[in-house]
Amino acid sequence: MSNAVAGWISTNWLVIAVPLIVFLAFIVVSIWARRRLYAYLEKVFGQKKWEGSDIFLDITKTSFFQWCLILGAYAAIQISQLSLHFKSLFGRLFGSIFIVSLAWTIISLIERLLRLYLKRIKALPATTMKVIINGVKIAFVVASILIVLDIWGMPTTPLMLLLTIGILAAFFAYRDEILNIFAGIEIARSNLAKTGDYVRLESGEEGYISKITRNNIQIKAADEKIFLIPNSKFVRMTVIISEKPLKQASQPFRFYTQLHLKELTGLKAGSLSELVSILQDVDDSVVYYHTHNFIEEHQYLTPQPANDFALWVSDALGDEVLGEKLANIDTFEFTTIGALRERLVDVINEELANRPDRRTAPQGREFHFIRSLSAIIPTSHVAHDLREFVEVLRMVSIDTLYFHIFEARLRLHKGVNDISIWLNDCLDEKELADQIAVLDPYTYTLEGLRSMIIQLIEKHLERERPVG
Amino acid sequence: MDKEIYHHAKAKLQDYAPLVGRSTIEALNALAGRLSGKVVQNINSTYTGGGVAEILTRMVPLLNQLGVDARWTTIKGDDRFFGVTKKFHNALHGKAEHVSPEDFSIFLEVSRKNLEELKFNGDIIFVHDPQPVVLISKKQEIGERWVWRCHIDVSNPDEKVWEFLKSYVVDYDATVFSAPNFARKLPNRQFLIHPSIDPLSDKNKDLSPEVIDSVLHKYGLDKEKPMIVQVSRFDYLKDPIGVIEAFEMVRKNIPCQLVLAGGTATDDPESDKVLQEVNDRASSNPDIHVLLIPPESDIEINALQRAASVIMQKSIKEGFGLTVTEGLWKGKPVVASAVGGIQLQIKNKFTGLLCHSIEGAAFAIRLLLSNPEYAQWLGKNGLEHVRQNFLITRHLKDYLMLFVSLYYPQDVIHL
Structure with a gap:
């Protein structure tokens, strides 16, 4: 047996040696070529300072050697004395192995390069990144399968047709999602918006961007409602974004609301002298009620009726002159109810000193002294910065606004409204605090007052920029 | 007699939000939260007919929806009793009525019977109008907070009838009147709560x-x-x-x-x-x-x-x-x-x-x-x-404020 083998080798050694030598030559040349090529590439990448160089060199170095081996084996087979059938068979086999290796290398390379570059787009959601990478992977896998099938002589046209139809069907089925993904990439790439931005949409919704996903942007409004805006819609909208982080208050502004109940004192006046006599003795809550009750009861009116004393003197006693004098008392000038009461009493006494007190109210139209009872209740709304403050202020009830402007200033003896105190003490916004403090709230409806305060703060912010 | 109404299929509180604003409903909820654990027992003379029954029919379920344990009890009385209370009603309105000593006796006799039979289970006993006014006699025994709600105009009453009722009214912790000039000078706290309309009732709802x-x-x-x-x-x-x-x-x-x-x-x-x-x-x-x-x-x-x-x-x-x-x-x-x-x-x-x-x-x-x-x-x-x-939501707010104020004597209550 061994003699037979030795005999076959002695007669056919050239048939084996030539392809083997060719294959070994390819290996030697490959090693040399790879060394030269990668030395050159490292030099070029070093000069260009390309961040992807390590990835490229790491992944392709091994693959390059594999490709050389496959090429060497292919060449060896082609110059061998094998039949054409076997040559063709090995040719297809090595071709297929080469395509698989090439596809694998490209996929690995692209995956790592995409990760490197997409990570720099901070606003890009992780799921979008995953979708892009997987999409590219699938494309190369499909392409390599088609090439391999083609190498083996299998018909690929029907497959490609099928694939095209499948892709089109998938596109139509998931067109919104696809558009949202691309819009999401655009939002992230152009840095149109990012988590934490305060946005106001053309449709009126506004709030903070709490999350950006591959499909939509989640906007959290001041009332904790979440709006979902599809990415594709967001890029087509006109959006106002406040991108600069706002100054945070040292203490948040806690919004309160207040409710009133009327308590009868049982005291009533039918004439001016009775009115002034009782007015001097009643407690502050009574004076507060009769100088502020109209603000809440008639908060929709501009101009609002004057205080109850002025109305009664004009309407029930028919004393228009004194009525005008009492109406002209500017409540805003006073920082305490005691001082306001003194002024009211002085004006009535001045009038009584000049003429006898002959007028009396018709029966049933006496002045009834009423005490205001207040319950102050904290709401769930808190503001940490000016933007948040404005947004909450837009939605709180007028009772809340009333409490912080009127009740706090005069009834809780603070002398200034709550908003100005917070702006000054907790946000160090002295100028804005003063602008709101000098607003005379008695000359506005409560809604008008709300708009005015918002306007002042918005003007102060000056941080809005239109995009989209 | 001690039938108590806890639930009544009427409008839901949230149905009022589009009319008065969500913040108003939130404020009502916040206020009602302060009455948690308290039972408010409304007492009047009838479940049907008349303005008081109409108000309570709407108000009690709304209070329940707010989480306030509001109940409604009626007193019992025969025709003679209600004949006398009708006379009282007219007399308090200033209409000339002959109210005899026998009428007062009938009124007191039926009231005493109600005092014996009625089950008092409220932390706040909310008595409506003159018919059950004598129930205050139970205050010494059971304590609790007592309020008398006067739905009628007593600004110009028959003095004999008023003085008789007043002897009971003064023992209440508080009284409630609908308008300043409907009230009388009394030693106890007096609150002003205007009547209201229900915007969702047939009389007031939107029509096509x-x-x-x-x-x-x-x-x-x-x-x-x-x-x-x-x-x-x-x-x-x-x-x-x-x-x-x-x-x-x-x-x-x-x-x-x-x-x-x-x-x-x-x-x-x-x-x-x-x-x-x-x-x-x-x-x-x-x-x-x-x-x-x-x-x-x-x-x-x-x-x-x-x-x-x-x-x-x-x-x-x-x-x-x-x-x-x-x-x-x-x-x-x-x-x-x-x-x-x-x-x-x-x-x-x-x-x-x-x-x-x-x-x-x-x-x-x-x-x-x-x-x-x-x-x-x-x-x-x-x-x-x-x-x-003048909507029912304001009425509801006033009632809640009234109940809360019974526990807080000050003018400004921080809740």
């Missing part, structure tokens, strides 16, 4: 133009002609003849029609006589429509008010005047006499026009029909005034 048109068609009214409407029972105190005279003054120059819609009161023998007089006075004028509307015709009343160009309430004497509130809620300009509770609702030239005479009423109507923009402005203000001050 088709419903309004069908009602106009039913009564043969011309929808193209300006309509002046007064809704009230046929009573001299509502001055229907005065309304006709004012209308005739206006009609000389401005084409318009008058609708006097209402019913007759079964307990008022004068009512039919007034209706007859009104019919006689109106028969010669085809533009005057006198409509005798049966009870439970709330949608028809609503439709007439909504079809009106001007709503009138030319009363000579008035309690609170809820028909004015209803008119204002429809966003219509209202012309009304400056009497009673009407003055609380209409700030002259701001939320409506007040008048003191037939001529004044005619002038006001003419002004409104000739100046539709001004009429519209008044109507809009009136509607907002009611939204802010």
Whole structure:
């Protein structure tokens, strides 16, 4: 047996040696070529300072050697004395192995390069990144399968047709999602918006961007409602974004609301002298009620009726002159109810000193002294910065606004409204605090007052920029 | 007798949010939260009929929805007892009534029986009107907070009856009146809580133009002609003849029609006589429509008010005047006499026009029909005034505040 083998080798050694030598030559040349090529590439990448160089060199170095081996084996087979059938068979086999290796290398390379570059787009959601990478992977896998099938002589046209139809069907089925993904990439790439931005949409919704996903942007409004805006819609909208982080208050502004109940004192006046006599003795809550009750009861009116004393003197006693004098008392000038009461009493006494007190109210139209009872209740709304403050202020009830402007200033003896105190003490916004403090709230409806305060703060912010 | 109503299938509190704002409902919830664990026991004389039962039917379920354990109990009484309380009612309104010592004995006897049989289970005992007033005698024994809610005008009462009731009223922790001038000077705390209307009731809810048109068609009214409407029972105190005279003054120059819609009161023998007089006075004028509307015709009343160009309430004497509130809620300009509770609702030239005479009423109507923009402005203000001050949600808020204030004597309560 061994003699037979030795005999076959002695007669056919050239048939084996030539392809083997060719294959070994390819290996030697490959090693040399790879060394030269990668030395050159490292030099070029070093000069260009390309961040992807390590990835490229790491992944392709091994693959390059594999490709050389496959090429060497292919060449060896082609110059061998094998039949054409076997040559063709090995040719297809090595071709297929080469395509698989090439596809694998490209996929690995692209995956790592995409990760490197997409990570720099901070606003890009992780799921979008995953979708892009997987999409590219699938494309190369499909392409390599088609090439391999083609190498083996299998018909690929029907497959490609099928694939095209499948892709089109998938596109139509998931067109919104696809558009949202691309819009999401655009939002992230152009840095149109990012988590934490305060946005106001053309449709009126506004709030903070709490999350950006591959499909939509989640906007959290001041009332904790979440709006979902599809990415594709967001890029087509006109959006106002406040991108600069706002100054945070040292203490948040806690919004309160207040409710009133009327308590009868049982005291009533039918004439001016009775009115002034009782007015001097009643407690502050009574004076507060009769100088502020109209603000809440008639908060929709501009101009609002004057205080109850002025109305009664004009309407029930028919004393228009004194009525005008009492109406002209500017409540805003006073920082305490005691001082306001003194002024009211002085004006009535001045009038009584000049003429006898002959007028009396018709029966049933006496002045009834009423005490205001207040319950102050904290709401769930808190503001940490000016933007948040404005947004909450837009939605709180007028009772809340009333409490912080009127009740706090005069009834809780603070002398200034709550908003100005917070702006000054907790946000160090002295100028804005003063602008709101000098607003005379008695000359506005409560809604008008709300708009005015918002306007002042918005003007102060000056941080809005239109995009989209 | 001790039937307690915990749930009543009426409007849900959230249904009011579109009308009064979500923040109002939130505030009610916050306030109600402070009454957690407290039982409010309402006591009156009947579950059906009359204004108090109507208010409690709506109020108790709403309080329950807010998480307040509100209950409703009625006292028991025979015909003799209710005969006496009817006399009391009239006497307190200032009407001459002969109330004999025997009447007082009957009242006390039935009250004593109720004291023995009634189950008191409230932390706050909320007693409505004079019928159950004597129940306060139980206070010594069971303690708790007691409130007497007076729904009637006691500004000018029969002194004998008032003094008798007052001897019980003064023992309550607090009393509640509907208007300042309805109240009496008392040593205990007195609160002012105005009546209210329910914007979701048939009488006040929104109606489609088709419903309004069908009602106009039913009564043969011309929808193209300006309509002046007064809704009230046929009573001299509502001055229907005065309304006709004012209308005739206006009609000389401005084409318009008058609708006097209402019913007759079964307990008022004068009512039919007034209706007859009104019919006689109106028969010669085809533009005057006198409509005798049966009870439970709330949608028809609503439709007439909504079809009106001007709503009138030319009363000579008035309690609170809820028909004015209803008119204002429809966003219509209202012309009304400056009497009673009407003055609380209409700030002259701001939320409506007040008048003191037939001529004044005619002038006001003419002004409104000739100046539709001004009429519209008044109507809009009136509607907002009611939204802010005279809806059931405000009533609910006042009751919650009242209950809370029983535990806090100060003027400013930090909750």
